[in-house]
Amino acid sequence: MSTDPGLRRLALGTLLGAFRGEQAPAWAVDLLAEGMAGHLLFGFNIVERDQLAALTASLHAAREGVLIAIDEEGGDVTRLAHRLGSPYPGNAALGALGDPAVTRRVYRTIGAELDGLGINLNLAPTVDVNTADDNPIIGTRSFGADPLAVATHTAAAVLGLQGAGVAACAKHFPGHGATLADSHLELPTVDIDASVLRGRELPPFVAAIEAGAKSIMTAHIRVPALSGDAPATFSRAVLVDLLRRDLGFGGVVVTDALEMLGAARYAGGIPAGAVLALAAGADLLCIGADIDEQITNACADEIVAAVQDGRLPLDRLEEAVARVADLSAWTRSGARTDREEPGLGYPAALGAVRIEGTHDAAAAPLIVQLESESSIAAGRVPWGLGPHVNGTEQVRVVAGAADPEDIRARAGGRPIVVVGRNVHRLAGARALVETLATTHAVTVVEMGWPSSWRPAGARAFITTWGASHANGRAAAETLGLAA
Template sequence: MATDPGLRRLGLRTLLAAFPGTSAPDWAVALLDEGLAGHTLFGTNVADRDQVAGLTAELRRARPDVLIAIDEEGGDVTRLAHRTGSPYPGNAALGAVDDVDLTRSVYAAIGTDLAATGVNLNLAPTVDVNTADDNPIIGTRSFGADPARVARHAAAAVAGLQEVGVAACAKHFPGHGATVADSHLELPTVDVPLAVLRERDLPPFAAVVAAGVQAVMTAHIRVPELTGDGPATFSPAAVTGLLRHEYGFRGAVVTDALEMRGAAESAGGIGQAAVRALAAGADLLCVGADVDHALVEAVVAEIAAGVRDGRLAAGRLEEAAERTATLAAWAKSGNGAAPLDTTLGYAAARRAVRVEGSLTGLAGPLVVHLESGHSIAEGRVPWGLLPHLDGTEQVSVVAAEASAEALLGRAGARPIVVVGRHTHRATATRALIERLAAARPVAVVEMGWPSAWRPVGVRAFVTTYGASHANGRAAAEVLGLAAR
C-alpha cells in the first residue's frame, strides 16, 4: 500500500537522518524539501570547519529551518575535532573544577564554534549522574557522581549553549549514569525504586527544564518500576508521565539513535522502534549514523502504517511534528561568528588537573602510553600526551601484552610516566603499573573516569578527568614535559 503523502510528510518531520561523506547526497537534500526535520552530522561528515560550514549552507538552502544536529560534548566526545581531540575539557573536568561560570563559558564557546559552522542543535550536554565507576558509556561525559553538582553544571551548560543561539539537548533521560552496560550494544537495566531515581538521577533533568532547555534526549535503558520490560524511549510513563507532566517539560523530546540495540532489538527493528517512541511521547527521532535513503523511507512507511493500524494516534504524530517545528524555529542558523578565545578550553583543563604525591625526581622520563579501546559514543579520537611532548620519548603498549622487564630495560635509569584511561579496570594494567613502580620512580596519568584505586609504590598519581586534546596538554604541562 502506498504511503499517504500527508502521513509521509508528517513522518518525515519527526526524523533526524544522517548520510555518509563530507558532502550531502542528492537524496539527503531532496528529503529536506519533502519535509525531513534534519540531519545529524558525525565525524565521517567532518573534514574541517570550512567544509562543515559549506555543507550546512547547502542543507540550509534546501530548507532554511532545517535542524542540523551534532554530538559536540567537549572532552572525549567530539565531532568537529575528531581528528585531533577537542580543545575543550569534558564534563568530568568541569565538574571537578566546580565553577559554574566556567562551565557556562566553555559551553558558550562550544556553541559559538557550532554556530560558526552552521550547526543549530547540539546533542549535549550529558547530564547523567555517573554513580558507577565502571560505566562503559558515560564516565567522563558526566559532571560527576553528586546529583546537586551535576544539576548546577547541567543548567550552566544549557545556558551557555543557548545564549549563543544553539539549542541544547540534555541527555539521557531518566539517567544513564548507574549502568554497567552500553545501550549501543544491549538494553541496560537500572533496577532501583523510583524514590532512588528521584533522589539520584533526576535532579539534573529538573534543573535543565528550569533552565529552559529546548530538548531532552531519552535513554534506551530499562527501569522496571517505571518502564516495565522496555526502554524509557518506549515508555509513556517515563516520557509523558514523568518528563512532561511531573517535570513540566514543554520542549522537544528527542530519542537516542534508534539503530542502537537497546532500542531496535527491543522493538523488532528501527521502524517499529520509531512508532513506539512516537506513541510514548517522543517528538524527534534520531535514526542513527548508518542511514541511507531506503532506511528513511522504510521508517516513514512504518510510521504511516502505525497510524493506519492504530499503534500510533494521528494526533500524536501531528503533535510531534509541531514540536519539532517549534524547535527548528527557535534554533538560529549559523551566524558566521568567529570562535571565542581558543585558549579558554586549555586553561579550563589545567584547572581540573589533580596531583597526588610528588612530581619530584620524574624529569626526563620514558612515557608509556597504555592503548585502550573506545566507546561507540567517542569513536576513534586521538588522545594522550604525544602531541604535546617536548621530545620526550613515548612508547605505546597494550598492557596485557607488555613486558615490565622490557619497558624497564628501555627506560634504563630514567623514571617512567604511565598514561592510561580507566587504569583500575584491568588486572593486567594494575599489575604492570605496580611492577614498574617497584623498580623505578613512576607517575601515573589517569585520563579516564577515576576510581579509588591507587597503585602501590607510585611517586605521583595525576588525574585529568578526561582525554581531550586540552586535557593532554594540561597533563604534559603539569609534568613539565610540554613543548614550548
C-alpha cells in the same frame, strides 16, 4: 494501503537522519525538501571548517527550518575536532574544576562555534550522574557523581549553548550514569526505586528544564520501577507521566539513536522502534549513524502505516511535528546574546588536574601509554601526551601483553610515567603498574574516569578527568614536559 503525501510529510517531520560523506547525497537533500526534520552530522562528515560550512549551507538551502544536529560535547566526545582532539575539557574536568561560570563560558564558546558553522542543535550536554566507576559509556562525559553539583553545571551548560543560539539537548533521560552496560550493544537495567531515581538521577534534568533546555534525549535503558521490561525510550510512563507531567517539560523529546541495540533489538528493528518511540511520547527520532536512504524511508513508511492501521494516533504524530517545528523556529529567532572565547579550554583543563603524591618534574621520564578501546560514543579520536611533549621518549603498549622487564630496560635509570584511560579496568594494567613501581619511580596519569584504586608503590597519581587535546596538554604541563 494508500500513500498519503500529507501523512508522509508529517512522518518525515519527526526524523533526524544521517548520511556518509563530506557532501550531502542527493537523497538526503531531497528528503529535507520533502519535509524531513533534519540531519545529524558525525566525524565522517567533517574534514575542516570551510568544507563543513559548505555542507551545512547545502542542507539549509533544501528548506527553511532544517535542523542540523551534532554531538559536540567537548572533551572525549567531539565531532568538530575528531582528527586532533577537542580543545575543550569535557564535563568531568569541568565538574572537577567546580566553577559553573567556566562551564557556561565553555559551552557558550562551543555553541558560538557551532552557530557559525550552520549547526543549530547540539546533542549535549550529557547530564547523567556517573555513580558507577566502571560505567562503559558515560564516565568522563558526566559532570560528576554528586547530583546537585551535576545539576548546577547542567544549568550552566544549557544557558551557555542556548545563549549562543544553539539548542541544547540534555541527555540521557531518566539517567544513564548507574549502568555497567553500553546501550549501543545491549539493554542496560537500572533497578532502583522511584525515590532513588528522584534523588539521584533526576536533579540534573530538573535543572535543565528550569534553565530552559529546548530538548531532552531519552536513554535506551530499562528502569523496571517505571518502564517495566521496555527501554525508557519506548515508555509513556517515563516520557509522558514523568518527564512531561511530573517534571513539566514542554520542549522536544529526542530519542537516542534507534539503531542502537538497546532499542532496535527490543523493538524488532529501527522502523518499528520509530513507531514505538512516537507512541511513547518522543518527538524527534534520531535514527542513527549507519543508515541510508532505504532505512530512512522505511521509518517514514512505517510511521505512515502505523497511523493508518491505528497503532499510532494521528494527533500524537501531529503533536510531535508541532514541537519540532517550534524548536526549528527558535533556532531561527536570532536569540544570540553570547559569543566565543578562543583558548578558554586549555586553562580550564589545567585547573581541573588533581595530583596525589609527589611527582619529580626535574627528571626526564619514559612515557608509557597504555592502549585502550574507544567508546562507541566517542569514536577513535587521538589522545594522550604525544603531541604535547618534545624530546621525551614515549612508547605505546598493551598492558596485558607488555613485559615489565622490557619496559624497565628501556627506562634505565629514568622514572616512568604511565598514561591510560580507565587504567583500573584495563586487563593486566594494575599488575603492570605495580610491578614497575617496585624498581622505578612511577607516576600514573589517569585520563579516564578514576576508581578508588591507587597503585601500590607509585609516587604520584594524576587525574585529568578526560583525554581531550586540552586535557593532554594540561597533563604535559603538570608533568613539566610541555613542549
